[in-house]
Amino acid sequence: MAWNDLAKLWHDTTVDYCDVCGNLLIARFWGFVSAATGESKRCCDERCERLYYRLREIDGNAQAVPGGISGDQAEAKPR
């Protein structure tokens, strides 16, 4: 895990997206290798790396609950 330059040529006007949140990557990115899948990820910063693992953790928990819902959902429902 480390900061990397995007290192684009001045005439390259394409854009890059964070592999975790989808946000735009400008000038540099935070790179890490997923401990779960071995894939290389390019993301906004360390927060996005933490977000990646938090979402995996949540999904791991959520799969055990019917409908993928967990937590203290209030009884009131719309409609």
Place this chain on the structure above:
Amino acid sequence: MDGAASGGAVDRVGLTLLYKRLRNICDEMAFAMMRTAYSPIFSEGLDFSTLVLDRNGRLVATAGINPAMLGASLYAATWIIREVGQENFSLGDVFVHNDPYRGGSHMPEHMLVTPVYHDGELAAYVGNIAHLAEIGGMAPGSFAATATDVFQEGLRLPPTKLFDRGEPVRDVWRIMLTNHRTPDNTWGDIHAMLGSLRVGERRLADMLSERGVDGLNEAFEQIIDYAEAYMREEIRRLPDGIYTGEDCMEDDGISDRPYWIRSRIIVDGDELIFDYSRSDAQAVGPINAPYVVTLSASLNGLLYVLARDVPVNAGIVRPVRVVAPAGTITCVKLPGPCVGGQTEFQPRVMELVVGQILSQILPERASAASGNTSLNFLFGGVDPRNGEYYAHYHFEGMGWGGRAESDGNSAQIVPHANCRNTPVEIFETKWPWVHENYRLNDDSAGAGRHRGGLGIERILEVAGDVITVSALCERMKRSPWGIFGGSEGSRTNLEVSPAGSGDYRTFQEAFGLVSPSKFTNIRLHRGDRVRITSPSGGGYGDPLERDPYAVARDVELGFVGRSSARAHYGVVIDAKGDLDEEATTELRGRLADGVE
């Protein structure tokens, strides 16, 4: 202003005064733009934002004009600075930028940003974002509802110098003015934006002479920290959990299928995640959202229910994460088209967040769906009165959803945008249309304890030889939903009637289009008429719980018909127009029992 983040360099009272002063600067910048713009979309519609940013480009304050631009206000300037390099800014530089692939919301919205210096030191930035009415592309008004890539949507500008050390960069101006269909408007509107920047610079200069560069930026930091602390406190009060909901865009103008937006909100202590990763892949047509639009929609929904008084700045986004994977409808990948993401997708997502998801835990802050379309109607041609080319981007008022504390507003622009209706007089002075009718669409609102607001009906007759029209709207196939027992609102309708005929048909029927709500470059001729019916809002709560006197007043005002009062609200109005209390009690009893 008080709370966890106060104290430090500036005391609470001082911080409040300072923030109010920054808000006033933003307001003054907004008035400067409103009073000097050429296009009614600025002067009447108020489709713009004004911003004060710290020396790193972080948002410190913004005028309460157009929340739809929140995501771009938070990120676009920071990204311009990062891409250009702070060391490459100089006194008198102005950058322009409208790239939805670099933090813009959609291409018509142009951001101008300029650095502010004090004694030769970079101190802050001021900026604004405004919707230019015409920026080229495949359709007059630059809202190409059938575009299949971003190149059809107009002239795209990455961060580009418009002024270099105070001197206009003429080549850039000439490229813009050559590619826009109404260059005079572009010239006037961009100068209105420049004037607004000058106002901001002057006012910030006063503050800098009082506090210095470091002093002012320390205060900015405190204001941002305060907003973060405020948001964390509000989020902490919510029960931890995962809350889900979904809604869809009814089509993309290219194929007749819905595109689903699936959201889950994860409340996790004092942080909150919006996760859209289960949404449909990006559409072929222009209903996709750039990342900042999805961010805007999420934050606007959150602010609506949770923190209506928080200072809107870079602090509000710190405890919030938005996951919108590139290549889905929630984060369009280059070169996907996205002009409708800002006007159609954003309100859909904001109301999904408010009325379908956070309503599960905060029903008292929720509201039913509004008409939930900006109802974009675009037109252009040559005005026979002066021989000049014109083009305009028109958005329409509609009904808002009923909410816990009141009925929905009527004839108002979609809730995420705060824009104003354009008066008939302006319409007919500026463009060759004549109004036959402009009125509330009576008896259309979703019934509820608090009913939806009413949409409008507008009938326009072509008064030029030819007008080329386009449209990009929603809610022609799916009605605005009610909540907690409230009824659905009514739908959008866009119809056309040939000259001399009294018969109206949808544009889809008349011209054999794929979509009734999204089409480009239809040529209408003198005497043809267009009927725009905007949707009404859904209702909140059981209509049988509505105060019968409120229903009687609605009947008196013509907002609700007598038969609707009876059928939906169980309210009986006698021959004199007064409420019949006894008959109403009896009828409501029967309706509640399911007998009637």
